[in-house]
Amino acid sequence: xxxxxxxGRGGGKLNxxxxxxSRLSKIFGVREALAERMASVQLKSSIRINALSPLNEAExxxxxxxxxxxxxxxxxxxxAYHLHSDKRVLAESDLFQDGHVYIQNASSLIPAxxxxxxxxxxxxxxxxxxxxxxxxxxxxxxxxAVIVANDAMKPRLSKLEEVLTTFHVENATITNFExxxxxxxVDEMGGGPGEHHFDRILLDAQCSGEGMLDLSHGNALRFWxxxxxxxxxxxxxxxxxxxxxxxxxxxxxIYSTCTFGPExxxxxxxxxxxxxVDASIEPIDLDIPGRAPGLKSWDGxxxxxDLKHAVRVLPSDYLEGFFVCRLRKKG
Numbered sequence: 477x478x479x480x481x482x483x484g485r486g487g488g489k490l491n492x493x494x495x496x497x498s499r500l501s502k503i504f505g506v507r508e509a510l511a512e513r514m515a516s517v518q519l520k521s522s523i524r525i526n527a528l529s530p531l532n533e534a535e536x537x538x539x540x541x542x543x544x545x546x547x548x549x550x551x552x553x554x555x556a557y558h559l560h561s562d563k564r565v566l567a568e569s570d571l572f573q574d575g576h577v578y579i580q581n582a583s584s585l586i587p588a589x590x591x592x593x594x595x596x597x598x599x600x601x602x603x604x605x606x607x608x609x610x611x612x613x614x615x616x617x618x619x620x621a622v623i624v625a626n627d628a629m630k631p632r633l634s635k636l637e638e639v640l641t642t643f644h645v646e647n648a649t650i651t652n653f654e655x656x657x658x659x660x661x662v663d664e665m666g667g668g669p670g671e672h673h674f675d676r677i678l679l680d681a682q683c684s685g686e687g688m689l690d691l692s693h694g695n696a697l698r699f700w701x702x703x704x705x706x707x708x709x710x711x712x713x714x715x716x717x718x719x720x721x722x723x724x725x726x727x728x729x730i731y732s733t734c735t736f737g738p739e740x741x742x743x744x745x746x747x748x749x750x751x752x753v754d755a756s757i758e759p760i761d762l763d764i765p766g767r768a769p770g771l772k773s774w775d776g777x778x779x780x781x782d783l784k785h786a787v788r789v790l791p792s793d794y795l796e797g798f799f800v801c802r803l804r805k806k807g
Contacts, residue, residue: 492697499702503736503771504790516692520794521563522582523547525555527615528644529576536576543569552762553585558794575643580608583687583789583798587678587732588612590760590787590802595620597675600665602655602719605632607639609680614645623648624665624674628655628682655679656714659721677729679719681712681744687734687789687797709739716748720755726807728758732800738774741799742786745770746779754806757782766790770801 500511523545525533533555540547545566547557559566563579571577593599593613601610604625614621625648627636633652640648653661662673684705689696716731723729733740749755757780770786773779789798 489697492701493691495702496691496697496700500736503738512691514791515797516690517791517793518690518692519581519688519791519796521559521579522550522585522794523557523559523566524553524578524580524585524612524615525557526576526578526611526643527555528611528619528646530644531576536571539569539571540566540577543571545571550582550585552764553582553589556582556585558582573642578608578611578643581794581796583734583795584608585612586760586762586764586787586789586798586800587680587730588616589762590732590800591616591676591678591728591730593617593621593676596622598622598624598673600624600626600658600674600677600719600722602626602658602677602679602715603628603682604650604678605629605636607636607643607645609678610636610648611639611643611645613678614648619646621647622666624651625649626651626653626655626658626665628653655682656711656718658715659718662722673722673724673727675724675727677719677723677727678732679715679729680732681715681740682708683712683733683735683740684708684737685734686736687791705735705737705739708735709737709743712740713744713747716744720748720752720803720805723805725754725805727805729803729805730800731803732798734796734798736797736799738771738779741788741801742770742774742779742783745786745801745803746783748803749780749782756804756806757785758802758804759785760787760800760802762787764789764795766792766795770799 501508546560550556605627768788770783786801791797
């Protein structure tokens with residue numbers, strides 16, 4: 477018999493799929509057949525008008541009309557739209573190529589909105605590449621935040637730099653440190669005396685990426701295993717601990733993933749709350765379709781009760797599976 481999580485052929489592959497569906501059924505609170513349908517969606521794209529563009533919103537919308545970009549406003553995110561027409565036309569246009577419109581999945585709009593960045597703040601994006609969330613953060617801050625965009629993977633830095641340049645993100649420094657050791661490099665990330673720590677931090681953590689899997693593809697689970705989920709959870713816990721150390725008292729940290737597993741979502745946050753008395757969870761006031769609260773428990777282990785304020789996004793046509801939690805460090 478193939479070992480769990482190794483995929484293999486025949487029965488091993490079926491057992492892996494069954495394990496995955498059984499987990500999803502428990503996480504979503506639905507029968508396995510519905511969980512399978514929910515996880516077999518070909519995700520559609522959304523767009524965000526770039527507030528940092530030299531063009532104003534009216535000009536950008538007129539140009540979108542000119543290329544036939546059909547769209548529907550996203551009620552919970554001003555300046556964002558679900559795209560109903562072919563995204564390739566937009567991707568090949570000057571609107572995208574020159575940084576006036578960003579194409580993304582709508583779920584990835586949530587972390588920056590939950591952060592609510594302000595001009596004048598020092599902000600750290602721990603796992604920033606390719607840069608879409610970093611650019612959204614600076615757009616929401618009106619271009620006035622001082623941002624450190626970090627990513628541990630050196631090959632991804634060129635794409636990060638390209639996105640930040642194309643989408644008119646200024647006051648941003650790119651760094652290349654491992655997230656689980658980010659606290660060791662605080663002096664290397666700029667800031668004057670007494671300004672080494674950050675007002676707000678986004679930890680959009682490396683994860684198993686279950687929210688982006690489409691089970692209608694036969695090889696969707698080729699890289700997935702329970703072992704990998706658990707391995708990622710240890711890394712996420714270390715990154716969360718390190719990031720917390722460089723957050724100012726009174727500051728906000730957004731923890732997010734594009735995965736479903738409680739081991740990677742509620743688990744690290746619940747352990748963090750247990751070991752850090754200066755940490756609390758704040759509600760995220762966004763009326764997102766398919767929104768659910770954080771889980772109360774998993775495998776018989778209870779989570780911190782305040783995880784009810786976290787946001788789980790169930791997959792749908794325009795929203796990939798996502799988890800977002802807003803943490804406040806006591807002053």
